[in-house]
Amino acid sequence: MKKPPARFKNVTSYRVIYGDTDQMGVVYYANYLRWFEKGRSEWLRQIGLPYGEIEQQGFHFPVAEVSCCYSHPARYDEVVKIETELAELGRASLTFNYRITRETDDVLLATGSTKHACIDHAGRVARIPKIFDDAIAAVGT
Secondary structure, three states: OEOOOOOOEEEEEEEOOHHHEOOOOEEOOOHHHHHHHHHHHHHHHHOOOOHHHHHHOOEEOOEEEEEEEEOOOOEOOOEEEEEEEEEEEOOOEEEEEEEEEEOOOOOEEEEEEEEEEOEEOOOOEOOOOHHHHHHHHHOOO
8 A cells, every 4th residue: 555645635614413412412423434424525526526426437435444533522513624635545445534623623523544445336346446546646646
């Protein structure tokens, strides 16, 4: 696995809804994984390659590994910032890193990563498609 030549980050915001919280008023832990997905989707959109376009080319990037380290709780109606960057790019895999902070005071809420396999429509491991390489090259990553 190789590191991308440079770092390209996407930062997106999300306001916590009541349905994101548990009985204690704290964001339920699994919702951070949904926020990772939101960050990843926005990262792809920002480089000009929405995930739907990758699927149209016959490829998918299922999650193969995930990690999340929780530092402080997020609560209802807070706005969180989701920072996403491509950390590693392999022949048939890619890894994203995430940093989630509270927007008002920049307190670190969680960090994490997801590793994705690249597969074709038949579910076979495939090389990262050229359209992905072209898109990250266009933004200088």
